[in-house]
Amino acid sequence: MPLTENDLRAWVRAFAERVSEQRQYLTKLDSAIGDGDHGQNLNRGLAHAVEQISGSEGDANEDASAVFRTVAMALISKTGGASGPLYGTFFMDAGKAAKGYEELDVDAVAAMFRAGLEGVQRRGKAEPNDKTMVDALLPAVKTLEAAAEAGTPLAEAVTQAADAAQAGMEATTPLEARKGRASYLGERSKGHQDPGATSTYYLVAAASEAWKDVA
Numbered sequence: 169m170p171l172t173e174n175d176l177r178a179w180v181r182a183f184a185e186r187v188s189e190q191r192q193y194l195t196k197l198d199s200a201i202g203d204g205d206h207g208q209n210l211n212r213g214l215a216h217a218v219e220q221i222s223g224s225e226g227d228a229n230e231d232a233s234a235v236f237r238t239v240a241m242a243l244i245s246k247t248g249g250a251s252g253p254l255y256g257t258f259f260m261d262a263g264k265a266a267k268g269y270e271e272l273d274v275d276a277v278a279a280m281f282r283a284g285l286e287g288v289q290r291r292g293k294a295e296p297n298d299k300t301m302v303d304a305l306l307p308a309v310k311t312l313e314a315a316a317e318a319g320t321p322l323a324e325a326v327t328q329a330a331d332a333a334q335a336g337m338e339a340t341t342p343l344e345a346r347k348g349r350a351s352y353l354g355e356r357s358k359g360h361q362d363p364g365a366t367s368t369y370y371l372v373a374a375a376s377e378a379w380k381d382v383a
C-alpha cells in the first residue's frame with residue numbers, strides 16, 4: 169500500500185518526538201564541535217512544523233508537496249542555525265519530487281529522499297565525508313534506491329535505509345569537518361560524532377517507525 173498524506177504527517181511528528189527526546193544529546197554533540205544549539209534549534213523548528221500541519225488532516229487540497237512545503241517553511245522560519253535552511257530545503261525539494269508520482273510507493277520515497285539530498289547539497293555544498301548531515305543522508309538514499317530497484321516492500325526498505333543512516337552517522341566520528349562551524353576546529357573536530365548527521369539519522373529512523381505497518 170502506498171503512503172497517504174497522513175503517513176507523511178506521522179513521519180514529521182515522529183521526527184519531532186525523537187528530536188525532542190534527544191535534544192540534550194544533540195546539544196551535547198554540538199557543544200563538542202559547534203555552539204551547542206542544534207538540539208534546541210531543531211526542536212523549536214519541528215515543534216512549529218508539527219503545529220502547522222495539525223488540523224489539515226483530511227483536507228484534499230493538502231497533497232504531499234503541500235504538506236512538505238508547510239513543514240519546510242516552518243523549519244526555515246523557526247529553526248535557525250545552518251541546519252534550519254538545510255532541513256527546510258530537504259522537505260521543500262522532497263515535496264516537489266513527490267508531485268511526479270501518482271502513488272507514494274517505494275520508488276516515490278526513494279525519489280523524494282534523492283531530491284531532498286540534492287537540495288541539501290545544492291544549498292550547503294557539502295560532499296560525502298565532510299562530516300555533515302550528508303554523511304547520514306547519502307547512504308539512506310542509496311539504500312532506498314537499491315531497495316526500490318529490488319522491489320523491496322516500503323517498510324522494509326525504509327528500515328534498511330535507517331540502518332544505513334545510522335552507520336553513516338557513526339562513521340562521521342573520525343572525520344575532520346570541512347563544512348559549517350565544526351570546520352573551524354580543523355583537526356580538533358576529529359573524534360566527535362556530527363550532530364547534524366545524528367539528527368538526520370533520526371529523520372530516517374522516524375520514517376521507519378512511522379511507516380512500519382505500511383505494506
Ligand code: ADP
Nearest residue numbers: 206249250251292294300301347348363364365
Ligand atoms: P550551526 O552550526 O549554525 O549552529 P546547527 O547547530 O543547527 O547549526 O547545525 C549543525 C549541523 O549542521 C552540523 O552538525 C552539520 O551536520 C550541519 N551542517 C553545517 N553546515 C552544513 C553544510 N554546509 N552542509 C550540510 N550540513 C551542514
Ligand code: MG
Nearest residue numbers: 202203205206
Ligand atoms: Mg550549532
